Amino acid sequence: MKKIIIAIDGFSSCGKSTMAKDLAREVGYIYIDTGAMYRAVTLYCIEHNLFNADGTIREEELKTQMQDIHISFRLDAETQRPVTYLNGADVENRIRTMEVSSRVSPVATLGFVREALVRQQQEMGKDKGIVMDGRDIGTVVFPDAELKIFVTASAEIRARRRYDELKAKGEEASFEEILHNVEERDRIDQNREVSPLRKADDAVLLDNSNMTIAEQKEWLKRQFDKAVHV
Ligand SMILES: Nc1ncnc2c1ncn2[C@@H]1O[C@H](COP(=O)(O)OP(=O)(O)OP(=O)(O)O)[C@@H](O)[C@H]1O
Numbered sequence: 001m002k003k004i005i006i007a008i009d010g011f012s013s014c015g016k017s018t019m020a021k022d023l024a025r026e027v028g029y030i031y032i033d034t035g036a037m038y039r040a041v042t043l044y045c046i047e048h049n050l051f052n053a054d055g056t057i058r059e060e061e062l063k064t065q066m067q068d069i070h071i072s073f074r075l076d077a078e079t080q081r082p083v084t085y086l087n088g089a090d091v092e093n094r095i096r097t098m099e100v101s102s103r104v105s106p107v108a109t110l111g112f113v114r115e116a117l118v119r120q121q122q123e124m125g126k127d128k129g130i131v132m133d134g135r136d137i138g139t140v141v142f143p144d145a146e147l148k149i150f151v152t153a154s155a156e157i158r159a160r161r162r163y164d165e166l167k168a169k170g171e172e173a174s175f176e177e178i179l180h181n182v183e184e185r186d187r188i189d190q191n192r193e194v195s196p197l198r199k200a201d202d203a204v205l206l207d208n209s210n211m212t213i214a215e216q217k218e219w220l221k222r223q224f225d226k227a228v229h230v
């Protein structure tokens with residue numbers, strides 16, 4: 001069967017990685033979470049004092065240090081889930097904190113950061129057989145992807161899902177703070193100059209506000225089956 005590229009874009013916390021990961025596992029494709037890459041660069045900035053006290057980024061310093069930032073993914077042998085590594089260290093949990101979530105979107109507005117990460121993402125998908133999720137996969141990273149999905153759901157539903165997830169993990173979380181973060185990231189992602197978040201003209205729109213995880217998984221598998229049998 002021919003191998004294709006599946007680009008899944010959409011708003012923050014709408015279930016992109018859940019459905020992308022499930023599909024990749026089912027059809028034996030590689031899964032890449034590009035948000036994790038922007039989060040890893042943000043963690044690097046936090047740990048190397050590249051944020052000023054007012055929250056702005058020391059852009060020139062980050063630009064010269066981009067060559068020192070090496071991001072990779074490895075599959076956890078036990079969970080079979082991808083784990084994000086930054087310069088050889090497992091940062092999977094550290095990139096999911098509210099601190100990183102609240103600082104990542106400004107980092108992702110920087111053209112030189114995007115150029116470096118997009119280059120790596122294109123290299124990862126050069127042999128196809130990949131499911132990649134993010135904000136610009138169908139528009140910029142793989143404009144010729146055979147299957148493009150754009151996912152959305154109401155901000156309240158997305159924040160509620162993230163809140164429930166954190167609570168289930170036993171983590172402190174405020175619903176209001178999460179809702180604010182989700183809305184603020186959407187605003188920055190949609191309005192940035194470089195590669196703003198938007199639906200590609202040829203992407204299939206999915207509003208999963210009233211869908212279960214199982215339903216959206218089946219829906220995506222049907223889209224995949226159609227795309228590979230063209
Ligand atoms: N249809 C659904 N119904 C209920 N919960 C869902 C659904 N889809 C995903 N979730 C849950 O919502 C949360 C966010 O999902 P996920 O991490 O896949 O979103 P995302 O779009 O990849 O987020 P981000 O933009 O932050 O990377 C997770 O807890 C996930 O289990």
Ligand SMILES: Nc1ccn([C@@H]2O[C@H](COP(=O)(O)O)[C@@H](O)[C@H]2O)c(=O)n1
Nearest residue numbers: 034035036038104105108134135136185
């Ligand atoms: N292709 C992408 C992926 C992500 N971003 C930015 O990173 C933030 C975190 O992404 P998550 O998928 O983990 O939520 C996101 O809010 C974007 O600012 C991006 O710009 N392009």
